[in-house]
């Protein structure tokens with residue numbers, strides 16, 4: 001069975017545990033840290049750019065339709 005090591009006291013906790021069973025500090029899984037620090041902001045920025053381009057495209061289409 002997988003276990004999560006507490007970053008504060010080093011106690012092995014269950015994989016599903018959110019808090020350490022000894023010192024009650026929050027256990028942050030490596031996966032969520034990586035996701036938050038590296039991948040997620042990039043995806044969000046790209047999504048913003050895509051939204052921005054999409055709005056410009058819509059405005060241009062509307063402009064030509066009205067004309």
Ligand SMILES: [Zn+2]
Nearest residue numbers: 006009020023
């Ligand atoms: Zn602990």
